Amino acid sequence: DGGITQSPKYLFRKEGQNVTLSCEQNLNHDAMYWYRQDPGQGLRLIYYSQIVNDFQKGDIAEGYSVSREKKESFPLTVTSAQKNPTAFYLCASRRTSGRGGELFFGEGSRLTVL
């Protein structure tokens, strides 16, 4: 079955540590995205990538980094510079051909900083 796999599902981190969240898709989508969701709020865009080896900052990129070395993979690193990293992180992908392809989301990774 085609889909988006995020891991880990739950992650605990001590302050000052970097953590990397994995996102893999087998939908053959060119574009991939990382969103952050805080309790009771909508999603906010962290980074996005339209093609391999290229990515752009979203609205809240500070304290995060990404890479896009393969079409299928778009890992997100939450660095120690991120002031308030506890949140639910969602990875998404979409086709870029045609018009208006919606985002398909993974199951999410819940990060808690202790």
Add this chain to the structure above:
Amino acid sequence: ELKVEQNPLFLSMQEGKNYTIYCNYSTTSDRLYWYRQDPGKSLESLFVLLSNGAVKQEGRLMASLDTKARLSTLHITAAVHDLSATYFCAVDGTAGGTSYGKLTFGQGTILTVHP
């Protein structure tokens, strides 16, 4: 800066009743999406609206888009308990031209359907 506002943010309904969730946005766009999220889960795509006057229906849910008023509605008909979830609208700030899929989300509407 594109802003997307939903109302109401909380909606408690009785089974069998009808209601509408509203999604207003601040800049021109002709691409709007509705998603559903169950507690602790990911987002599921419900509707894709790509033109003025677009109307889509699936079961007890119907979504519409008025790009001139910058307004989308999600209408619930004869609500059932299974519809309890959080509903998000999301707007692509690109009007015509190439979209990068950068969606701006509303705050979400938490819908609870009571027997």
